[in-house]
Amino acid sequence: MSDITDQNQNQKQKQKQNVPPLRAAAKTATRVPRPLTRPGGYGWVAGALLLLALPFYLDTFWLQAGLFAMAAAIGAIGLNLLTGSTGQLSMGHAFFLAVGAYGYTALAGDSEGRYTGLGLPTWLAALLAVVLTGLAGGLFSPIAGRLRGAYLGIATLALIVIGLHVIDNATDLTGGALGREVPALNLFGFGFDRSELLVAGVPFGSAEKLWYVGLALLLGCALFARGVLRGRPGRAMNAIRDHRIAAGVMGVPVARYRAAVFVLSSMYAGLAGVLLALVFQNVTPSQFGMVVSLQYLAMIVIGGLGSVGGAVVGAVFVSMLPQVLTRYSDALPLVATPGTGGVSPGEASAYLYGAAVVAVVLFLPGGLIRLVARRTTMSTSGEKR
Amino acid sequence: MSVLPPRTKATTKTTTKATTKATATALAALLALAGAAGCSSKASDAKDEGKDDAQGVRTGVGVTEKEITLGALTDMSGVYATLGKSVTQAQQLYVKQTNEAGGICGRQLKLTVRDHGYDPQKAVSAYTELEPKVLGYAQFIGSPFVAAVKKRNEDSKALIVPQAWSAALLGSEYIRVIGSTYDIETINAIDFLMKEKGVKKGDKIGHVYFEGDYGENALEGSRHMAKESGLSIVEQKIKPTDSDMSAQVAALKQAKVKAIVLSAGPAQAASLVGVAAASGLKVPIIGNNSAFAPQLLGTQAGPALEKMYFVASPSLPIGDAADGPSKLAADYAKAYPKDGLDNGVVAGWTAASTFGEALKTACKDKDLTREGVAKALRTMSAYDSGFGVQNYSEPKAPSSLESVILQPDKSAKGGATAVREAATSEAAQSFASD
Structure with a gap:
């Protein structure tokens, strides 16, 4: 028995040494953000302080955009575990977001009028919504465990179609096309609702209060994912991605791992859905279409496949850019005022968004995270030019 | 078993050292921050509701000495x-004309446009962005998004005029739908079929409708009408992505319907009417106002549309000979010579001029705050923007129960002429008073 495990280990180590140079480079790249903590412990602290202080200074618009980005980041971390680290493609991420968002709404909402709800305490509802999404992922896991790559992508497409159909028709739970109001989060008597609360002279509405919830959730999710990726499961996941058969030979239960990662990834999506619902204060089917799934894929590709930081950077980029471009649409170059026949602000921001995505994919094949990583390696080795 | 190399003591030590130092800095900075927060611009941003200007007009968010945004x-x-x-x-165009005529309350109007591209996140964030800057919203496209901001808008009290006619949007003092809602419109449409197109008690009529609030709200109207007038409805639910209506036409033909109601988009109207005409199902077809666009008349279905299609609309068509429509048509064509005339022009104009009228009334009452404007709108119980009389006194009821029945007409401006003047059917009256 121990001989076999020894052999396994030997093989694993051999496999590790035999990884092609490109992959190895990518791996070091994903590790690189770590040195950032050492020379620049202050950098992290300053960043954290800045994030904590933002609600005191920023407009609700920016806070809300930031919260959308945080929710997207949580979802993207989950998808990156599945797609970036395990090599499984999922087009059904929006479906799990929807399960989380609607799950929370139905569990926490009251049964009144045409709606059905359990009226649970909101923190419990949030927790159960995440568990529920995990269960939904689990139900799909016999399929997720057996299919690989693009095949799984096609199979998960079905989830979106089914999901939207159910949302449109189970109107007592979901509110149908016009959506349903989301009960505000309430933690131990503290309500994260719209009522204003003065903190150091600054009025705190729901966006300001939720900001801290979002930060805490994102931090927790990022640390957990990092732990998974750096430990045994992460190595097994990467082995499955890089060489499924070799991983199986080395004793990694491939199907079980795939299924488990799928469940974990859906739970991340579920939590993202809960946060999204809280920020929106209303859930509607148009938030969970196919385009959303594609956006999540864009996030992890743009940010950097396989790393937690990449997912976060990509999520911020993809979810903030359209909103910021819309906001400053009047000031964009080459934009005509509507009606004069030129490029309208909305179209211009769509073009810019597309161009930015193409530019990142072309010139930063490792994703935006490489930009950060490269700069740190340069500064640590003193190669600054 | 673990392959992870153990952390060396050295690194741990330096990290902890860095951490303690960092924590101290963090604490110091946090303290400084708490003090600084007091001077954040957000803190000094006191509510400016209830400031009186030189003329004694109370003003609030979105109104300055010179501008109303x-x-x-x-x-x-x-x-x-x-x-x-x-x-x-x-x-x-309305803003330009009003400003040329001297503005409202001695102030120029300014319209800040945000294009959300029917994306929920962009729509809600555009609402949030403009909320501290504008007096109200003269336009909001997308009923799911209007519903999404409904609750927070109760706090900010900004007047919203949505470009949607779902009855689910009624009820708020600050979200005011202009014109009849889809259910009322559908009742009026079926009333037209019964009074003028020979549909009688006991007949079957088909109803092809979109999944979602628009179609389902319209369906409530036709169900009500079926109960009132002893009709039976053959329901056909479709998705906005369905554009071929062959299956629906076949089913309705088999059910031997005497007329068809359509609550969908222009593409579905063209397909439904074209396929019905081709397959010999020669019955009158009537659509809600969103189920028609003048561009359809240029398609293959054009001749059939002119013969057997009707549209129920909350306002007079842009091609009507009355003063309001003909002036708007001329002005719009002059300002935007390249663009066609359609019902969107009427809807936009009506919304802007109603908002403008509310501003004028509010100015007379010396209260140009958000609440003042909403209150002023409620006093307008018989306002005619030139396209039909509207009563805004009751937020829970649609501002009008009237519908005009249009018939597509290639030669008319805007592609349609009125075949029945604005009228309220008895059934619509009884439905509204329920």
Whole structure:
């Protein structure tokens, strides 16, 4: 028995040494953000302080955009575990977001009028919504465990179609096309609702209060994912991605791992859905279409496949850019005022968004995270030019 | 078993050292921050509601000495791009004309347009962005998004005029739908079929409708009418992505319907009417106002549309000979010579001029705050923007129960002429008073 495990280990180590140079480079790249903590412990602290202080200074618009980005980041971390680290493609991420968002709404909402709800305490509802999404992922896991790559992508497409159909028709739970109001989060008597609360002279509405919830959730999710990726499961996941058969030979239960990662990834999506619902204060089917799934894929590709930081950077980029471009649409170059026949602000921001995505994919094949990583390696080795 | 190399003591030590130092800095900075927060611009941003200007007019958010800023949350790059463009241009025309005539309350109007492309996140964030800057929203396309901001808008009290006619949007003092809602419109449409197109008690009529609030609200109307007048409804639910209506026509033909109601988009109207005419199902077909666009007349279905299709609309068509429509048509064509005339122009103009009238009334009452404007609108119980009389006194009821029945007509401006003047059917009256 121990001989076999020894052999396994030997093989694993051999496999590790035999990884092609490109992959190895990518791996070091994903590790690189770590040195950032050492020379620049202050950098992290300053960043954290800045994030904590933002609600005191920023407009609700920016806070809300930031919260959308945080929710997207949580979802993207989950998808990156599945797609970036395990090599499984999922087009059904929006479906799990929807399960989380609607799950929370139905569990926490009251049964009144045409709606059905359990009226649970909101923190419990949030927790159960995440568990529920995990269960939904689990139900799909016999399929997720057996299919690989693009095949799984096609199979998960079905989830979106089914999901939207159910949302449109189970109107007592979901509110149908016009959506349903989301009960505000309430933690131990503290309500994260719209009522204003003065903190150091600054009025705190729901966006300001939720900001801290979002930060805490994102931090927790990022640390957990990092732990998974750096430990045994992460190595097994990467082995499955890089060489499924070799991983199986080395004793990694491939199907079980795939299924488990799928469940974990859906739970991340579920939590993202809960946060999204809280920020929106209303859930509607148009938030969970196919385009959303594609956006999540864009996030992890743009940010950097396989790393937690990449997912976060990509999520911020993809979810903030359209909103910021819309906001400053009047000031964009080459934009005509509507009606004069030129490029309208909305179209211009769509073009810019597309161009930015193409530019990142072309010139930063490792994703935006490489930009950060490269700069740190340069500064640590003193190669600054 | 673990392959992870153990952390060396050295690194741990330096990290902890760095951490303690960092924590100290963090604490110091946090303290400084708590003090600084007091001077954040957000803190000094006291509510400016209830400031009186030189003329004694109370003003609030979105109103300065020289300007009144209104928001327009439109869709010029998404699914409702055509509608959004017409509505926005008509509103910009209104703003331009009003400013040339001296503005309102001694102030110039300004329309801040945000194109959300029918994306929920962009729509809600555009609403949030404009909320501290504008007095109200003269346009908001996308009923799911209007519903999404409904609750927070109760706090900010900004007047919103949505470009949607779902009855679910009624009930708020600050979200005011202009004209009859889809259910009322459908009742009036079926009333027209019964009074003028020979549909009688005991007949079957087909109803092809979109999944979602628009179609389902219309369906409530036809169900009510079926109960009132002893009709039976053959329901056909479709998705907005379905554009071939052959299956629906076949089913309705088999059910031997005497007429068809359509609550869908222009593409579905063209397909439904074209296929019905080709397969010999020669019955009158009537659509809600969103189920028609003048561009359809240029398609193969054009001749059939002119013969057997009707449209129920909350306002007079742009091609009507009355003063309001003909003036608007001329002005719009002059301002935007390249763009066609459609019902979006009427809808946008009506919304902007109603908002403008509310501002004028509020100015007379010396209260140009958000609440003042909403209150002023409630006093307008018989306002005619030139396209039909509207009563805004009751937020829970649609502002009008009337519908005009149009018939597509290639030779008319805007592609349609009125075949029945604005009228309220008895059934609509009884439905509204329920």
